[in-house]
Amino acid sequence: MIRKSHIARTFFIPILFITLFTGNIYAQSKEPVAQKKAPIIGLSATYETGQNTVPNTYIIAVRKAGGIPVVLPVTDDLEIISRMVEAIDGLILTGGEDLDPLLWYGEEPLPAMGTIVPIRDFFDIHLARTAVKQGIPVLGICRGEQTLNVAFGGTLYQDIPSQVRSATPVKHNQKAPREYGSHTITVTPGTVLHGILKDVLEKDNTFRVNSYHHQAVKDVAPGxxxxxxxxxxxxxxxxxxxxxxxxxxxxxxxxxxxxGYHALLPIFQHLVNAAR
Structure with missing residues (x-):
């Protein structure tokens, strides 16, 4: 259900209209369109080429979980960001480029730093902070997880291969389809994530996941x-x-x-249910 501000609704309706119909045209999904009263889930857009885009995989996943996906276009206008958050019920911070380490957590960039998009960094950081402040459920994915951490005072490994030394190294940037799990993770018992995935975890609390990143959380944000x-x-x-x-x-x-592999669908269902 869209919240509070008539102005926010007026601003947001064209985006909602476009997102729903592009989802129907291009998704090639057999899933039914989400019901009218389903929660509105905002998806932060990428902006690498000056265009606001979101991979259709996010749109399909939100629809399968029972939400209505809406693309949130990148902006550096704080008032617009606030209105966007007022108009949604849940937020997904999507994947993408590297975050600027010097601006957001005070570290000089390493040689292996990838592409940064300053306006998107600003947008995602303030989107995350505003959503949490307003009590909107948030799910960060890949860069989105890193954004959450940095937005609230954490830091990142700028480049895992050159910064992480381990006796049991892991390849974090797989060359395999996105539906394929290339390495295992161990989920900590008693955490929210463990509760979400309890039915699909192995007895040792492990699960295979895909992996497409060279940065990661280093110092965890306070809280x-x-x-x-x-x-x-x-x-x-x-x-x-x-x-x-x-x-x-x-x-x-x-x-x-x-x-169509639904073992991780509960992650999206958790967000959608919290947003109802």
């Missing part, structure tokens, strides 16, 4: 905790202490979910 690790000790998920509706995962659950 957050790590809820899953890879074998090399790299954090694979974080969650907000005392708020079960603010989660981040380093892997891409929308990949397998969009292809």
């Amino acid at each position: 957050f905790k790590v809820s899953a690790y890879a074998r090399d000790g790299v954090p694979e998920a974080i969650e907000m202490v005392g708020n079960p509706n603010v989660l981040g995962v380093q892997f891409h659950p929308e990949g397998p979910v969009s292809q």
Whole structure:
């Protein structure tokens, strides 16, 4: 249900209209369109080429979980960001480029730093902060998890291969389809994520996930905790202490979910149910 501001609704309706219809045209999904009263889930857009885009895998995953996906176009206008958050019921911070380390957590960039998009960094950071402040459920995926961490005072490994030393190294940037799990993570018992995935975890609390990143959470933001690790000790998920509706995962659950592999669908269902 769209909230509060008539102005926000007026601003947002064209985006909602476009998102729903592009989802129907291009998704090639057999899933039914979400019901009218389903929660509105905002998806932060990428902006690498000056265009606002979101991979269709996110749209399909949200629809399968019972939500209505809406693309949130990148902006550096704080008033517009606030109105966007007023108009949604839940938020997914999507994957994408690297975050600027010097601007957001005070570290000089390493040689292996990838592409940064300053306006998107600003947008995602303030979107995350505004959503949490207003009590909107948030799910961060890959870069989105890193954004959550940085937005609330954490830092990142700028480049895992050059910064993480482990006796049990893991390849974190797989060359395989997104529905394929290339390495295992261990989910910590007692965490929100463990409760979400309890029915699909192995007896040792492990699960295979896909992996498409070279950055990761390093110092965890105050008020957050790590809820899953890879074998090399790299954090694979974080969650907000005392708020079960603010989660981040380093892997891409929308990949397998969009292809019909539903073991990770509960991650999206948790967000959608919290947003109702």
